[in-house]
Amino acid sequence: MAKLMLYHAAPSRSSIIRWMLEEIGVPYDLQLLKLAEGEQHTPAYRAINPMGKVPALKHGDVVITEAAAICTYLADAFPQAGLNIPIGDKRRGAYLKWLFFGPSCMEPAVVDRAFPRKEEPRRGMLGYGDFDTVMDVVANAVEPGPYLMGNQFTAADVIVGSNLRWAMMFDLIPKRPEFVAYVGRFEQRPALQRATAADQALAAA
Ligand SMILES: N[C@@H](CCC(=O)N[C@@H](CS)C(=O)NCC(=O)O)C(=O)O
Numbered sequence: 001m002a003k004l005m006l007y008h009a010a011p012s013r014s015s016i017i018r019w020m021l022e023e024i025g026v027p028y029d030l031q032l033l034k035l036a037e038g039e040q041h042t043p044a045y046r047a048i049n050p051m052g053k054v055p056a057l058k059h060g061d062v063v064i065t066e067a068a069a070i071c072t073y074l075a076d077a078f079p080q081a082g083l084n085i086p087i088g089d090k091r092r093g094a095y096l097k098w099l100f101f102g103p104s105c106m107e108p109a110v111v112d113r114a115f116p117r118k119e120e121p122r123r124g125m126l127g128y129g130d131f132d133t134v135m136d137v138v139a140n141a142v143e144p145g146p147y148l149m150g151n152q153f154t155a156a157d158v159i160v161g162s163n164l165r166w167a168m169m170f171d172l173i174p175k176r177p178e179f180v181a182y183v184g185r186f187e188q189r190p191a192l193q194r195a196t197a198a199d200q201a202l203a204a205a
Pocket of ligand 1: 035
């Protein structure tokens with residue numbers, strides 16, 4: 001049995017972690033959950049993630065939930081994969097900013113746009129401000145390339161890249177040339193190709 005166990009459903013946000021694990025290149029096991037059958041709400045799984053959501057990752061006896069936290073954790077726990085910016089490196093500030101920006105700004109901006117609220121909240125009350133600013137900020141960050149942190153591909157790209165990939169796939173954001181070029185660079189990565197093929201096979205089964 002591998003030391004790492006991913007609680008997974010395909011396709012879902014846990015596919016982000018599958019990609020991350022393939023990038024790291026260590027063995028892992030999967031525990032599959034059928035979300036449509038409510039397996040994420042069983043008492044056994046709620047003991048792992050009380051939110052009743054995937055992904056969750058077990059590393060030995062450590063449990064981590066929330067996709068961006070899992071990616072941050074894995075990058076630090078397996079530094080030999082070169083996907084983290086270590087503590088003490090000045091670039092870690094920007095690296096952490098992008099890891100948090102995915103779930104705290106990009107995701108809510110995209111979801112709010114897909115499912116508009118009856119009453120428009122005040123910009124100052126929304127952590128992400130407004131959709132167009134979020135898109136402009138991300139476009140400016142990925143435009144120089146190849147990755148958010150320059151030449152180094154990091155866990156931040158797994159988070160921000162997954163967000164952009166998914167949102168463009170479902171036409172939830174404009175296919176800006178900066179986004180298309182950035183995401184296009186990932187499609188060639190063997191780790192993403194392995195994770196995607198394995199998840200497609202799971203989804204089809
Ligand atoms: N904030 C969580 C979101 C996780 C999430 O929403 N997962 C969805 C799948 S994409 C889920 O488990 N949905 C099942 C449910 O809510 O019942 C993260 O980033 O990990």
